[in-house]
Amino acid sequence: MIKNVAVITGANYGDEGKGLGTYKFCQSFINRGLYPLVICHNGGAQRGHTVIHKGTRHVFRHVGSGSFLNCHTYLSEDFILNPIIFREEYEELLEKGVELDNKVFVSEKCLVTTPYEMFLNDMKERKRNKLKHGSCGLGIFETIQRNKEVNFAIGDLYISTTKFKIKSEINKYFNKCIKEENLFEYKKDYMNDPMLTDIINTYYEDLNFMLSKIQIINSEDEKYFLERYDSLIFEGAQGLLLDQNNKKGFPHLTPSNTGADNPIKILSNLDLSKTRKIEVCYVTRTYLTRHGVGYLENECSKEVINPTIIDKTNVPNEYQGSLRYGILNFDTLIERTMNDFKKYLKINIKKDVFKKIYLVTHSNECIIDNSRLLADEYVNKIIVSSNEEINCLI
Numbered sequence: 001m002i003k004n005v006a007v008i009t010g011a012n013y014g015d016e017g018k019g020l021g022t023y024k025f026c027q028s029f030i031n032r033g034l035y036p037l038v039i040c041h042n043g044g045a046q047r048g049h050t051v052i053h054k055g056t057r058h059v060f061r062h063v064g065s066g067s068f069l070n071c072h073t074y075l076s077e078d079f080i081l082n083p084i085i086f087r088e089e090y091e092e093l094l095e096k097g098v099e100l101d102n103k104v105f106v107s108e109k110c111l112v113t114t115p116y117e118m119f120l121n122d123m124k125e126r127k128r129n130k131l132k133h134g135s136c137g138l139g140i141f142e143t144i145q146r147n148k149e150v151n152f153a154i155g156d157l158y159i160s161t162t163k164f165k166i167k168s169e170i171n172k173y174f175n176k177c178i179k180e181e182n183l184f185e186y187k188k189d190y191m192n193d194p195m196l197t198d199i200i201n202t203y204y205e206d207l208n209f210m211l212s213k214i215q216i217i218n219s220e221d222e223k224y225f226l227e228r229y230d231s232l233i234f235e236g237a238q239g240l241l242l243d244q245n246n247k248k249g250f251p252h253l254t255p256s257n258t259g260a261d262n263p264i265k266i267l268s269n270l271d272l273s274k275t276r277k278i279e280v281c282y283v284t285r286t287y288l289t290r291h292g293v294g295y296l297e298n299e300c301s302k303e304v305i306n307p308t309i310i311d312k313t314n315v316p317n318e319y320q321g322s323l324r325y326g327i328l329n330f331d332t333l334i335e336r337t338m339n340d341f342k343k344y345l346k347i348n349i350k351k352d353v354f355k356k357i358y359l360v361t362h363s364n365e366c367i368i369d370n371s372r373l374l375a376d377e378y379v380n381k382i383i384v385s386s387n388e389e390i391n392c393l394i
Contacts, residue, residue, distance in 0.1 A: 010239030017361035019049025026066035038064025043237035044080030046136035077109035108155030117142035123186040252294025260343040288326035298327040
């Protein structure tokens, strides 16, 4: 019986503090005697959700940010799997004392990225040069595009003959893309790089490793599986301004639903008659940030916000460059979160179950007047935190 639900949503361009929010909601639910399941419902391993637990820091990519607290993870059908990143993170967490065996559940419908999509992603960005999209380089969009022609999900990959057939089809698709997009000169670099050929050669070891550590949930069993937990925490990736349906931001968007759509799709199939509270938490820094290219509202230099800011997670990289900064606009923040929150009110349960929360992070880096968020007619609570710790009880 599901008693409590929390939805953690980035209000801006990502990098707001969703890992911190997820971790703290898990902690709060556990303190109330609940046993939460964290649902990663969009994007894939390009997420980077930072949590510091008892002095140990980790950036979560492929499992939920409640893993330090032994909370189980469910990667629902719109999460894109990456066996390479899964294995890396599994081994990183094991070194930090976190055992993931029997704690990661995966929808049979999840798409799976291969090295070929990652390579195509990198080649396209290199060819675009100064016109690059600012992709993260993990082949998320390329996996979605490939799936239109070479269609398979994780539930198809238990059978070795299926793996062999898919490997052959992906290789043909890869060469077709190289030809259609004239990427031959970039392909040479890959084929001559021993490290990159090694990634291809060891990929199926990584895939088999992942298959040995996860439990796949069939579609017909998903409702029963989710209703075994007394609380659910949806951990979103990226932010509302990067949603694939935000046409104003095209083409510099993420190919997924970053707001209410995916959680509503899951919640609408569950028995919520005994649910006491559904808290929708919109996370924002006290200022705006954005990785990569594309429009950034009220863009300014870091010095305007705070010249001493040091972001340990969002370091400069060849794909997205350096983190960019902007001044937070309360009016547009309230407008977009309000539009997203209203979608939840269409779920067929009592409306007083829904609570809207703002989690304002990085307050130690930039001081703003949080009371301005009270102009939001739906807001029930405003939580303020530093970049590492929430100092009040959720």
